[in-house]
Amino acid sequence: MVDPGNQxxxxxxxxLNQYELVGKIGEGTYGLVYLARSKLPHHRGVRIAxxxxxxxxxxxxxxxxxxxxxxxxxxxxxxxxxxxVDVHINxxxxxxxxAFDYAEHDLYEIIRHHREKLSSPINQYTVKSLLWQILNGxxxxxxxxxxxxxxxxxxxxxxxxxxxxxVVKIGDFGLARVHQAPLKPLCxxxxxxTIWYRAPELLLGAKHxxxxxxxxxxxxxxxxxxTLKPLFQGIEDKNGPNPFQADQLxxxxxxxxxxxxxxxxxxxxxxxxxxNRNFIQGKKYENPGLYSIVQQPAxxxxxxxxxxxxxxxxxxxxxAAQALDHHYFRTEPLPGRNALVPGSPGEKxxxxxxxxxxxxxxxxxxxxxxxxxxxxxxxxxxxxxxNEHMMQVPQMHQQLHMQGMQRIPQNSNMGNYGVGNQQGRRxxxxxxxxxxxxxxxxxxxxxx
Amino acid sequence: MADFSTSSHCHHWILQRQTLVxxxxxxxxxxxxxxxxxxxxxxxxxxxxxxxxxxxxxxxAAARKGPTPEHLTxxxxxxxxxxxxxxxxxxxxxxLFPNKIQATAILYFKRFYLNWSVMEHDPxxxxxxxxxxxxxxxxxxxxAEELGKGIQQDPQVVxxxxxxxxxxxxxxxxxxxxxxxxxxxxxxLENAVQGMGAVAVKNVQELREQAVFEVDIMMLTDVPLxxxxxxxxxxxxxxxxxxxxxxxxxxxxxxxxxxxxAKHTMSELESAMDAIEIAMNESVHVEEEGVRRIDRxxxxxxxxxxxxxxxxxxxxxxxxxxxxxDAAPPTYPKPADSAINHGIEExxxxxxxxxxxxxxxxxxxLLMSVKEIGAKTVLAIQY
Numbered sequence: 001m002v003d004p005g006n007q008x009x010x011x012x013x014x015x016l017n018q019y020e021l022v023g024k025i026g027e028g029t030y031g032l033v034y035l036a037r038s039k040l041p042h043h044r045g046v047r048i049a050x051x052x053x054x055x056x057x058x059x060x061x062x063x064x065x066x067x068x069x070x071x072x073x074x075x076x077x078x079x080x081x082x083x084x085v086d087v088h089i090n091x092x093x094x095x096x097x098x099a100f101d102y103a104e105h106d107l108y109e110i111i112r113h114h115r116e117k118l119s120s121p122i123n124q125y126t127v128k129s130l131l132w133q134i135l136n137g138x139x140x141x142x143x144x145x146x147x148x149x150x151x152x153x154x155x156x157x158x159x160x161x162x163x164x165x166x167v168v169k170i171g172d173f174g175l176a177r178v179h180q181a182p183l184k185p186l187c188x189x190x191x192x193x194t195i196w197y198r199a200p201e202l203l204l205g206a207k208h209x210x211x212x213x214x215x216x217x218x219x220x221x222x223x224x225x226x227t228l229k230p231l232f233q234g235i236e237d238k239n240g241p242n243p244f245q246a247d248q249l250x251x252x253x254x255x256x257x258x259x260x261x262x263x264x265x266x267x268x269x270x271x272x273x274x275x276n277r278n279f280i281q282g283k284k285y286e287n288p289g290l291y292s293i294v295q296q297p298a299x300x301x302x303x304x305x306x307x308x309x310x311x312x313x314x315x316x317x318x319x320a321a322q323a324l325d326h327h328y329f330r331t332e333p334l335p336g337r338n339a340l341v342p343g344s345p346g347e348k349x350x351x352x353x354x355x356x357x358x359x360x361x362x363x364x365x366x367x368x369x370x371x372x373x374x375x376x377x378x379x380x381x382x383x384x385x386x387n388e389h390m391m392q393v394p395q396m397h398q399q400l401h402m403q404g405m406q407r408i409p410q411n412s413n414m415g416n417y418g419v420g421n422q423q424g425r426r427x428x429x430x431x432x433x434x435x436x437x438x439x440x441x442x443x444x445x446x447x448x
Numbered sequence: 449m450a451d452f453s454t455s456s457h458c459h460h461w462i463l464q465r466q467t468l469v470x471x472x473x474x475x476x477x478x479x480x481x482x483x484x485x486x487x488x489x490x491x492x493x494x495x496x497x498x499x500x501x502x503x504x505x506x507x508x509a510a511a512r513k514g515p516t517p518e519h520l521t522x523x524x525x526x527x528x529x530x531x532x533x534x535x536x537x538x539x540x541x542x543x544l545f546p547n548k549i550q551a552t553a554i555l556y557f558k559r560f561y562l563n564w565s566v567m568e569h570d571p572x573x574x575x576x577x578x579x580x581x582x583x584x585x586x587x588x589x590x591x592a593e594e595l596g597k598g599i600q601q602d603p604q605v606v607x608x609x610x611x612x613x614x615x616x617x618x619x620x621x622x623x624x625x626x627x628x629x630x631x632x633x634x635x636x637l638e639n640a641v642q643g644m645g646a647v648a649v650k651n652v653q654e655l656r657e658q659a660v661f662e663v664d665i666m667m668l669t670d671v672p673l674x675x676x677x678x679x680x681x682x683x684x685x686x687x688x689x690x691x692x693x694x695x696x697x698x699x700x701x702x703x704x705x706x707x708x709x710a711k712h713t714m715s716e717l718e719s720a721m722d723a724i725e726i727a728m729n730e731s732v733h734v735e736e737e738g739v740r741r742i743d744r745x746x747x748x749x750x751x752x753x754x755x756x757x758x759x760x761x762x763x764x765x766x767x768x769x770x771x772x773x774d775a776a777p778p779t780y781p782k783p784a785d786s787a788i789n790h791g792i793e794e795x796x797x798x799x800x801x802x803x804x805x806x807x808x809x810x811x812x813x814l815l816m817s818v819k820e821i822g823a824k825t826v827l828a829i830q831y
Contacts, residue, residue, distance in 0.1 A: 013497040059603075060591050061610045067584050070614075071621035075455055087619045089611045092495035096611070144451060 015088045016363060019048065019099075024361035026051075031095070035102060035357055047102035048085060052363075055094050065174035066096050072146060072173050073098075080137030082157060082171040093364070103169050104160025105340075105352050107153035107221065113352055115228040123343035123350075125333040127225045130158070132324065132335035133168035134218055139320035141170070142211040148173065151217035152197045153224060158339065160354070166338030195236045195248050196220065200259065201314050203245050203252075205271035212314035215323070219309030226294045226302070231255070244272050255290055256310060264313035301328035452676065456620035461559060463673055471562045472522055479565035480519045483749055487516060489567035490750040493612050517749040524742045525566050526732055531739045532571045533557060533668050539579060543598060545588065547660070551625035553582035554667050560616040562673070567749055569612070576601065577609040585621045626663050626672070629681035630656065637700060651694035658688035669731035671724055683721040 019036035026033030031052040038046045053066040073084035086099040107130065114122050134156055141148060148155075150172060157169040199216035201209055223231040232255065234248025253259075261267050268274075290310070296303040305328045308318035318326070329335055333343060342349045452458050463471075479489045486501040494500045520528070533554050540550035556578040561571070576595070583590045596603035614621075634656040641648035662684035666672065671680055682701065689697050705714060712720075 015497070059593070059607075061580075061607045062584070062614065064584055064587075064589065067581075067621070070619050071585055074620050075622055077454070087614075089497060089615055091493050091497050091611065094611060096614075 013088065013090050013092070019050070021363050022047075023357035023359040025049065025355050025357055032361070034361070034363065035355070036099075049100045049102045051098045051100065053096045053098070061094075062096060066098070069098065069173040070096075076141070076144070076146075078137055078140040080133045080168050080170060081140065082169040082173075090364075100171070101159075101169070103157035103171070104355055105158040106171075106355075107156040107158065107225070109355070110158065110352055111153055111224060111228050113350075118350070121228065122225055123347065125336070125341075125343035126339050126350075127222075128329065128333060129166070129335040129337070129339035130156070130168055130225060131218070131222055132329055133337075133339065134170065134221070135320045135323050137168065137170040138214055138218065139324060142214070142320050147209075147211050148214050148217075150174070150194065151214055151221065152194045153221055156221065166340035168339065195234055195245060196230050196232055198245070198248065199314065200249070200252060200312055201270065203249050204267070204273050205242070205244075205275075206314075207271075210314055211319070212317045215309050215317050215320065216314075218320075218323075219306055222306050222309060223290075223294050226296065226306075231293070244276055246276070255293060256312070259312040264316075266313070266315070301326070301331050304328070452624050452678070455622060455624065457622065457624050458676065460618070460620060461555075461673065462676060463562075465670075465674060468562070468670060468673055472525065475561070475563060475565040475568070476520070476522045476525060479567035479749075482568070483516065483519050488750060488752050489519070489565070490570070491564075491568040517752050518745055519749055520565075520567055520742060520746055523732070524745070525561075527734055527739055528566050528571060528742055528746060529557070529561055530668050530732060530734045531743075532575045534734065536575055536579060537664065537667070539576075539599060543590070543595075545583070546586075547627045548625050549579070549582050549586050549588055551627055551667060551672075552586060552623045553578045555623045555625075555672055556582060556613065556617055558673055560613055563616055566746060569609070570750065573605050573609055574613060576606045577613045580606045581610065581613060581617075581621070585623075624677045626666070626677040626680040626684065627660065629678045630659055630663060630684065633681060633685060633700075634659075636704075637695060640700065640703075641695075655685065655688055655695050659684040662687050666724070666728055669728050671727050674727060675720065675724055679717070679720050680724060682717070683724040686721055687725060 018039055020039055022035040022037060024032055025035045031054050034050045034052070036048050036050050038044060038048055053063055055061065056063040070084070070087060073082070077083075082103070083101045084098060085101060088097040088099065089095075090097065110122070114120060134151075138148070138151075148170065151170070155170065155172040157171045159165055159167045159169065197217040197220045199209070199213040202213060220231045232248060232251040234245060234251045237243040237245055237247065259267055290307060291298045291303055294303065294306060296306070305318070305323060305326045308326075309323065311317040340349065340352070482489050482491070482501055488502040490502065492500045536553050536557060537550055540547075540553065553575075557571075557575055560569075560574060560578065576599070580590070580592060580595055583595075592603035592606045595601075595606055634652060637652045637655075638649055641652055659681070663680065666680055666684060675683075686697055689695055701717060702714060705712065705717070
């Protein structure tokens with residue numbers, strides 16, 4: 001009898017032996033994200049997030065997204081930018097694996113934890129430290145002529161327990177671009193930035209845009225850190241290739257008031273401003289209510305900075321470098337490197353839950369044994385392999401578990417429940433959460 | 449990325465001359481050993497990432513038919529690489545790609561063959577993959593199908609080596625082209641002479657055009673692996689200016705060094721530029737006949753079974769020549785006979801730009817509509 005284990009071994013790339021798979025932590029259109037532990041002597045036990053990119057569907061080799069992420073992150077070295085540790089190839093299915101330093105948290109989960117579990121705001125020190133570090137990373141990118149183009153809470157990673165605890169890492173560079181000397185106009189890439197965080201110039205169809213689009217997104221994230229709710233929750237119009245996002249604009253106008261050519265002179269040149277004159281220019285929202293939404297005094301430094309980030313005219317919008325210099329960051333509490341320590345000495349640290357892991361998935365993304373015959377041997381073998389991984393799990397939880405609850409995402413892809421339950425993990429219902437991980441891959445609304 | 453000094457290009461891909469020599473020798477040596485051991489030099493990457501050499505049976509079959517094929521010398525490899533680097537320029541010109549794409553593709557090709565011998569990976573295929581990846585990286589996306597169509601190649605040939613090339617480049621894909629530095633200097637010079645009248649501005653523009661031509665030549669030498677793009681561009685300007693001396697470059701360079709607070713002195717810069725010109729002059733001259741001979745040798749050591757077929761074909765060819773209808777005037781080659789399909793033997797068709805432009809007519813009309821937007825020029829002084 002052919003030993004299927006051996007056969008399997010041979011088609012598996014040798015580099016897989018560098019890692020011990022823990023499980024799947026994210027999924028998207030171009031692939032999967034895994035959590036693994038390094039087995040290399042000098043990094044033994046270090047946790048790594050491995051993002052697998054499938055071949056692009058159109059028969060055009062490595063996806064442009066993977067190429068962008070690799071080319072930019074190979075060059076970027078900054079404390080607040082996620083670190084690309086290694087790139088691997090699986091020649092078996094012609095896929096690429098990008099290995100990153102693992103970050104236990106992201107702003108999506110941190111905000112959700114406060115909103116749904118704690119029902120209390122994030123402390124001021126944490127908000128300020130997170131924001132400062134986001135801006136610090138962004139300033140590095142912008143001064144290197146890179147626009148991220150897809151900033152949103154789930155792409156802002158925060159390191160868990162360890163030397164870098166509470167340090168922000170900007171992640172997911174799949175849409176980032178160098179704009180120093182574009183060979184084609186930037187708008188050729190199709191619509192970018194998840195709609196809630198999309199800058200008004202993009203919503204109005206601007207052909208040329210700048211790093212200011214990232215600053216708008218940071219403004220939205222800042223407000224969300226303060227209120228625990230997305231600032232402009234528009235309903236996305238998914239008709240056609242680049243539809244006019246009427247609802248999103250209306251949400252913005254309601255809060256910030258109407259933009260006027262006075263304050264934003266180039267407004268008149270924007271395609272959708274002209275084409276949708278009746279809709280956009282018909283209604284008037286006179287009373288901007290931003291400060292009441294974010295519940296900040298209109299004269300506070302926080303509100304001043306926020307309103308400068310949410311400036312309509314991209315030319316007047318505050319830059320990352322200017323924002324870092326804002327007096328908000330020079331007033332108490334001063335921002336710090338570990339954003340997750342308590343705001344004041346007497347306060348208790350918030351224990352954020354660990355990233356949910358699907359333990360049933362193998363490195364190739366399959367949840368079932370690859371052989372189609374009903375031979376039991378490979379199945380048993382796989383189960384044994386998985387149990388090996390599982391052995392690591394309780395240990396990991398002791399280490400990292402501060403007080404939060406372990407969760408398993410409500411995810412239809414979760415197979416093999418038996419294995420998970422054997423480990424005595426509690427399952428916590430978790431409604432309507434599709435966006436469950438900072439390592440989640442881009443959704444379908446993005447076009448390349 | 450704007451900062452060359454922190455780039456992977458600066459740190460990993462500008463070599464000492466001795467390192468370059470050693471690397472090229474080492475890969476040539478490895479291919480020679482493969483030839484002794486397996487009877488052929490070609491290498492294929494397998495599903496698990498390991499390398500596959502030809503099977504024993506094939507080797508033995510080849511051995512029965514003839515002597516072990518001859519390997520290429522280091523110098524012959526240089527010739528072959530330079531020939532295909534020239535091809536990259538031709539292909540990119542025919543596709544009307546901006547010269548940044550061409551420069552990136554040539555550098556990919558050079559970097560890839562720092563660690564591999566042309567006997568191991570077919571330069572004809574690698575060259576196409578380098579162009580393809582360069583287009584992706586520079587956000588000037590051309591599908592493998594379009595590229596394949598334009599050069600009458602199966603897109604699979606382009607795609608097959610993509611991961612192998614990415615790996616060979618160590619996934620370091622941002623390349624700083626001397627053309628961009630040149631644009632920066634020209635822009636700066638134009639500003640400087642703005643007050644001196646239209647003739648002065650025109651002189652700078654002419655100098656720039658001439659310097660682009662010099663950079664084109666330098667791209668086909670070791671220079672891009674040995675010097676940073678800023679120095680290469682300046683050396684090209686200096687060389688282009690030597691004959692007519694239309695621009696006071698020395699004064700410009702002095703001012704530039706002062707203004708930018710560069711760590712280099714004028715004499716250091718001068719000696720770097722001298723070294724660039726020496727490397728440029730030392731570069732081998734590629735002539736068609738020599739390359740054709742080496743290319744035949746290359747094919748046979750990659751695939752010894754061809755040895756037989758070549759002989760057969762030669763015999764056939766001789767017979768054919770006797771037939772009267774072969775005296776008919778030559779026609780344009782059919783797609784299957786294109787120069788790239790068969791390498792250099794039929795490459796006569798490739799040398800006249802008109803002919804090969806004709807072949808790409810369809811492609812051209814498609815690309816004409818793609819305009820390069822006016823890029824914001826930023827002075828890039830990259831020492």
